[in-house]
Amino acid sequence: MTPPIDILFIGGVGRSGSTLLADMLGQLPKVENIGESQYIWERGVKANDLCGCGNPFRSCDYWRTVGDSAFGGWDEVDVDGLLALQAEVDRNRFIPQLAAPSMTPRFEAKVSRYVASLRALYSGIRDATGAETIVDASKHVSYAYVLRLARGLKTRVVQSIRDSRGVAYSWAKKVRRAEVTDGDSYMPQFKPGSTAALWLAADALLHALAPLGIPVIDVLYEELITHPRQELERIVEFAGIDPADLSFVGDDWVELAASHTVSGNNSRFVTGRVALELDVDWETEMDLAERRLVTAVTWLGLKRHGYV
Ligand SMILES: [Zn+2]
Numbered sequence: 579m580t581p582p583i584d585i586l587f588i589g590g591v592g593r594s595g596s597t598l599l600a601d602m603l604g605q606l607p608k609v610e611n612i613g614e615s616q617y618i619w620e621r622g623v624k625a626n627d628l629c630g631c632g633n634p635f636r637s638c639d640y641w642r643t644v645g646d647s648a649f650g651g652w653d654e655v656d657v658d659g660l661l662a663l664q665a666e667v668d669r670n671r672f673i674p675q676l677a678a679p680s681m682t683p684r685f686e687a688k689v690s691r692y693v694a695s696l697r698a699l700y701s702g703i704r705d706a707t708g709a710e711t712i713v714d715a716s717k718h719v720s721y722a723y724v725l726r727l728a729r730g731l732k733t734r735v736v737q738s739i740r741d742s743r744g745v746a747y748s749w750a751k752k753v754r755r756a757e758v759t760d761g762d763s764y765m766p767q768f769k770p771g772s773t774a775a776l777w778l779a780a781d782a783l784l785h786a787l788a789p790l791g792i793p794v795i796d797v798l799y800e801e802l803i804t805h806p807r808q809e810l811e812r813i814v815e816f817a818g819i820d821p822a823d824l825s826f827v828g829d830d831w832v833e834l835a836a837s838h839t840v841s842g843n844n845s846r847f848v849t850g851r852v853a854l855e856l857d858v859d860w861e862t863e864m865d866l867a868e869r870r871l872v873t874a875v876t877w878l879g880l881k882r883h884g885y886v
């Protein structure tokens with residue numbers, strides 16, 4: 579019997595340092611950071627957006643090898659069918675069904691088909707790279723619930739979390755998407771109140787995975803930036819990764835090599851020595867009324883994580 583594939587899933591709300599965290603973990607030997615696999619069908623296989631290495635997805639040798647190994651080539655994948663299936667299974671509104679002890683036969687059949695494709699993808703990555711752990715920074719909570727149901731995967735969850743006020747401030751700004759090369763495309767913007775509600779829900783739903791058998795730890799963005807080595811050591815132990823040489827991490831910098839990532843924050847294209855600087859613009863720039871709103875909505879979570 580082949581051993582299960584170790585998946586280290588990074589969950590949480592975007593703009594919480596998850597891309598940097600995944601990039602850092604990807605520097606460890608036998609650990610592959612693939613970025614946000616949730617978007618591989620739409621933005622990779624279909625739209626041919628840029629891989630983290632700078633090549634269009636379909637021209638990247640790494641992904642070509644994975645596609646051949648997993649599916650006999652990407653052209654063999656029914657992308658539209660898979661996207662339709664994803665919309666019917668992998669959304670937060672389906673979490674109650676995904677977490678239930680039993681599913682309706684119809685829903686279960688869809689989940690089975692969806693997870694079979696994911697398992698094939700991860701197997702392809704393991705076969706093509708020899709990786710012992712795959713870091714998936716998809717972030718979306720429902721995806722973690724889907725992975726829990728996939729036989730042959732051993733999923734652990736790292737919640738990437740940041741002060742809700744910083745997250746809300748960041749999502750209210752306009753940011754260009756770097757991986758889209760034909761014309762300008764911008765990241766969606768969200769009102770601070772909406773981000774606050776998402777933040778609270780993500781925290782609760784990710785922790786609700788623990789009693790369902792999926793180990794979960796929290797990694798605070800603020801800790802990752804100020805104590806990077808300590809945080810990485812903690813994750814390495816949690817994930818059962820062999821303790822490795824962490825010489826790529828300094829007190830306030832990290833040395834990053836390019837990785838073949840799908841989607842994610844623009845920072846995934848940055849390589850070489852990267853300074854770790856805490857982004858706390860929100861503390862001085864955020865509108866006071868919005869700051870009060872986000873503080874009030876997320877108060878219990880802020881308290882639980884030591885932010886207030
Ligand atoms: Zn690539």
